[in-house]
Amino acid sequence: MHSHHKAMEGSTSKETHFRVVITSDAFKAKSQPARHRMVYTLLKDEMAQEGGIHALQLRTRTIDEDARQATEDVTSA
Numbered sequence: 052m053h054s055h056h057k058a059m060e061g062s063t064s065k066e067t068h069f070r071v072v073i074t075s076d077a078f079k080a081k082s083q084p085a086r087h088r089m090v091y092t093l094l095k096d097e098m099a100q101e102g103g104i105h106a107l108q109l110r111t112r113t114i115d116e117d118a119r120q121a122t123e124d125v126t127s128a
Contacts, residue, residue, distance in 0.1 A: 067106065068107075069104060070108040071107065071108070072110045073090065073110070073112070074112050074116075074117045076114050077089070078113050087109050087111065
């Protein structure tokens with residue numbers, strides 16, 4: 052067990068690391084750090100709980116950014 056996971060020992064939750072992709076126009080005109088702050092604000096209670104979310108990897112996009120990425124993925128395949 053990693054030393055930074057010691058606090059999770061004995062926790063009933065075994066899932067503490069998450070990768071999340073969020074697509075929303077609420078992110079328009081916002082920087083990546085601002086987008087992440089929005090998400091962390093929504094999840095603050097879950098992040099603070101013992102045995103709650105320990106690590107969160109975020110990918111935040113607007114609907115237009117998501118569509119552009121999908122087009123790039125198709126053309127590069």
